[in-house]
Amino acid sequence: MDLKREVVGSRILDPRHDFQPTASEVEVRWDPLLGYSARIVTGAVFLPRSEFDLEELARQTSEGCFFCPKRVETATPRFAPELAPEGRLRRGEALLFPNIQAYTQYSSVSIYSAALHYLPLDRVTGPVVRDNLAVQVEFVARVQRHDPGAAWAAINANHMLPSGSSLFHPHVQASVDPHPTMVQELLAAVPGDRFRDYLDTERRLGERYLGRLGAVEWLTSFAPFGFNELRGFVPGVASPAELSESQIGDLAEGIARALNLYAELGHQSFNMAIYGAPPGTDGYMLGLRLVCRSNPQALYRSDVAYFERMHWQAMVDITPEQLAERAGDRFRG
Numbered sequence: 001m002d003l004k005r006e007v008v009g010s011r012i013l014d015p016r017h018d019f020q021p022t023a024s025e026v027e028v029r030w031d032p033l034l035g036y037s038a039r040i041v042t043g044a045v046f047l048p049r050s051e052f053d054l055e056e057l058a059r060q061t062s063e064g065c066f067f068c069p070k071r072v073e074t075a076t077p078r079f080a081p082e083l084a085p086e087g088r089l090r091r092g093e094a095l096l097f098p099n100i101q102a103y104t105q106y107s108s109v110s111i112y113s114a115a116l117h118y119l120p121l122d123r124v125t126g127p128v129v130r131d132n133l134a135v136q137v138e139f140v141a142r143v144q145r146h147d148p149g150a151a152w153a154a155i156n157a158n159h160m161l162p163s164g165s166s167l168f169h170p171h172v173q174a175s176v177d178p179h180p181t182m183v184q185e186l187l188a189a190v191p192g193d194r195f196r197d198y199l200d201t202e203r204r205l206g207e208r209y210l211g212r213l214g215a216v217e218w219l220t221s222f223a224p225f226g227f228n229e230l231r232g233f234v235p236g237v238a239s240p241a242e243l244s245e246s247q248i249g250d251l252a253e254g255i256a257r258a259l260n261l262y263a264e265l266g267h268q269s270f271n272m273a274i275y276g277a278p279p280g281t282d283g284y285m286l287g288l289r290l291v292c293r294s295n296p297q298a299l300y301r302s303d304v305a306y307f308e309r310m311h312w313q314a315m316v317d318i319t320p321e322q323l324a325e326r327a328g329d330r331f332r333g
Helices: 054-062 126-146 182-188 192-205 245-264 306-311 320-327
Strands: 005-014 020-030 037-040 089-091 094-098 106-111 152-159 171-177 209-213 216-220 227-234 270-275 286-292
Touching: 089 126, 094 126, 106 126, 126 152, 126 171, 126 245, 182 270, 192 209, 192 216, 209 245, 209 320, 216 245, 216 320, 227 245, 227 320, 245 270, 245 286, 245 320
Parallel strands: none
Antiparallel strands: 005 020, 020 037, 089 094, 094 106, 106 171, 152 171, 152 270, 209 216, 216 227, 227 286, 270 286
16 A cells, blocks of 8 residues: 655745745645545644643532532433433443433443543553443444444544533543444445555554554554544454454553553543444444544643644644654553
């Protein structure tokens, strides 16, 4: 597989250097699976580290939090009995319930723990992620047994307010629907041999391939959707409902290590998506994306500007190869 990229140059008279001629470069890359493009602007600082007091914000938001121990049992909804007779689903300390505002035909929210209102990314562990992921997988499986027409499932996360979260308390969401999202539809149209070719190419090149943790292959994205993007693939699995207990554990461990890396890089906000196709889709490879978002602080630069929102093209300041160097060997089992 050829990985397409092109460097374009620019020249200005720079006032920072007494208006001397100054050259700069922008690299454009094309995603090998979907064909979209992304721009890499090295030397820029679009997503700075933050010294914001996240723990103080946690204290300020905990008293009225719907997901904390005082209110979670009375303030969160329950499922209809035909889907979940027990009302809510539990796994360890993780608790799952319907989203009070449905975004898809079947929408869920799960918290890592009612006691974990404050969960900085350096404290995220594999077992904490595993229970939350497992209860979402159980939800997807129940829905698809109950309603086989709701074949498209995704497990997602908005972590902290800049990512789109309306609540401080860390949580994960799932959507199960008869209709795919745009990205799910595009991914499902990718031939199975192209997924395999992509992974084979990245393993061979080694610049962005991070390693394998159990059943999951990890790499940085050649053409990122967003900042510090990490990707995971689970060969042989099409839908989250098909994940085994061991595969859930492998995926959770990788997610935890990825979030620990984000903390080391100085970031505390992220988005995650696990893109499912209909169960049994031949050749499809369950995939995950993680991206950093702007840090929560009083005045911050949004990481989504006109390029991202209006042109569907990410513009990032760290190359995938630099991110792979920072990740080191943490994704090698």
